Amino acid sequence: xxxxxxxxQAFNDFAxxxxxxxxxxxxxxxxxxxxxxxxxxxxxxxxALGYDGLVTSPTFTLLNEYSxxxxxxxxxxxxxxxxxxxxxxxxDEILRSGEGVCFVEWPQKVAGILPEKNIMIDISxxxxxxxxxxIVE
Ligand SMILES: Nc1ncnc2c1ncn2[C@@H]1O[C@H](COP(=O)(O)OP(=O)(O)OP(=O)(O)O)[C@@H](O)[C@H]1O
Ligand SMILES: [Mg+2]
Numbered sequence: 001x002x003x004x005x006x007x008x009q010a011f012n013d014f015a016x017x018x019x020x021x022x023x024x025x026x027x028x029x030x031x032x033x034x035x036x037x038x039x040x041x042x043x044x045x046x047x048a049l050g051y052d053g054l055v056t057s058p059t060f061t062l063l064n065e066y067s068x069x070x071x072x073x074x075x076x077x078x079x080x081x082x083x084x085x086x087x088x089x090x091x092d093e094i095l096r097s098g099e100g101v102c103f104v105e106w107p108q109k110v111a112g113i114l115p116e117k118n119i120m121i122d123i124s125x126x127x128x129x130x131x132x133x134x135i136v137e
Pocket of ligand 1: 007011032040078128
């Protein structure tokens with residue numbers, strides 16, 4: 001499906017609605033250019049999943065964990081240097097543990113490790129504050 005949202009509020013509303021349907025074991029892959037809104041999406045989704053703390057891009061650590069109603073794993077592979085580093089971050093294990101919801105920014109960097117069953121969300125800038133979301137489940 002494809003949806004265009006006009007502003008940040010509508011974007012966040014969509015992310016919240018989407019997150020309410022997520023279950024433990026779900027893997028959400030977020031693609032889109034720098035500044036498209038991947039981390040913003042995770043922020044709204046994590047709040048919808050019951051996490052009330054700070055969500056920041058795990059750029060240097062590759063992984064942030066948040067405790068909501070279920071565990072939330074937030075990966076960002078942008079600065080990944082090797083697939084060994086991805087494995088060390090726990091990606092492979094966590095993606096397949098079925099324990100919580102996983103969000104992965106820049107999944108292209110770890111294409112070989114991703115499970116076949118996933119939800120892909122591609123975000124593109126569609127105007128200053130407007131965004132187009134393409135979702136493939
Ligand atoms: N409709 C919108 N939806 C999402 N973000 C928006 C929207 N309008 C404006 N923005 C702004 O765009 C920026 C998106 O930044 P964000 O960090 O989420 O991008 P990102 O895709 O995670 O980038 P990176 O690849 O660097 O991690 C934020 O500053 C956000 O406030
Ligand atoms: Mg980001």
